[in-house]
Amino acid sequence: MEDKVRKTERLIQIWVLLADNPNGFSIKELASRFGVNIRTVYRDMTSLGTDLHVPVRDDKGRWKIEPGYRLPPIQFTLSEALNIFLAARLMLRYSNRYDPNTDATFTKLSAVLPTTLAEQVRKTMAWMQKLEKNEKHLRILSTVAEAWVSQRRLKIEYRSLPAKAAVERIIEPYYIEPAAPGHASYVIAHCHRTGKLRTFKIERIESAELTNQSYTVPADFDANEFFGSSWGIVVEGEVQTVKLKIEDRELIRLMSETVWHPSQVLDKKNDGSMVMTLRVTDTVELYSWILGWGEYVEVLEPKELRQEIIDTAKNVVKLYEKG
Secondary structure, three states: OOOHHHHHHHHHHHHHHHHHOOOOEOHHHHHHHHOOOHHHHHHHHHHHHHOOOOOEEEEOOEEEEOOOOOOOOOOOOHHHHHHHHHHHHHHHHHHOOOOHHHHHHHHHHHOOOOHHHHHHHHHHHHHHOOOOOOHHHHHHHHHHHHHHHHOEEEEEEEOOOOOOOOEEEEEEEEEEEEEOOOOEEEEEEEEOOOOEEEEEEHHHEEEEEEEEEEOOOOOOOOHHHHOOOOOOOOOOOOEEEEEEEEOOHHHHHHHHHOOOOOOOEEEEOOOOOEEEEEEEEOOHHHHHHHHHOHHHEEEEEOHHHHHHHHHHHHHHHHHHHOO
């Protein structure tokens, strides 16, 4: 039996395709376009009419939508439409794999975009369809989302990065957060095993099962405040002042063009250098970001972070001297 998600995805795509092409398509053309047999397309036409109430009709062998029918009225300004296009591109870069739900979402939205942007969104989704699909990840992500929305406790088998085996945990999801640098998604949840709020990488969840036990997200929990002092997804340690010195002119310009963190303050000095001041927690993500700039970024404060960067630089030299 065909997967329901896949069928729904195809129905939406056929719906949008027919809405955009008043001349319609033959059953054979649709079957070839979507890689299914003719009988499946006939069933799809029936589903569009009976289940989704889309007025499709057979006009001398070409299937069309009744003249005058329009998709649900949603209007976007050019700036809003551009945001949808950019979001589609970001999702492609973020996931690097095929997600039928993302495909269906942007296919729907493309139906009400200006023609030029709509075509680019569809090309982006077509490219995404060529990527590998991780069924297990999609299933677990969907289960985590259902637990969050319905506020039902979730039983998971979770294997942390250093662990040799997965451990069973009961969690209460508070929030789901994507992290673009790591191409991953995380669930912020109360963990019954530790009795604390923890961050779980969804890609490390080996199984997820909904329970019948309900919970309530605390009224004072605010994800924006929770992540406010973090550099990325990791939230740990005390907030401290980090000062970075940049002397390279091109990098100074780059740093000035980008808001790396809401707390950043840029101070251009008389000698042409610039000092970036941040109020963040000292995490591995911040550490890796600083190292990524190599010799172009110098840590001034705190002393502990400066020494860690110095030690790492020495170890990198030792590593390459072996060769």
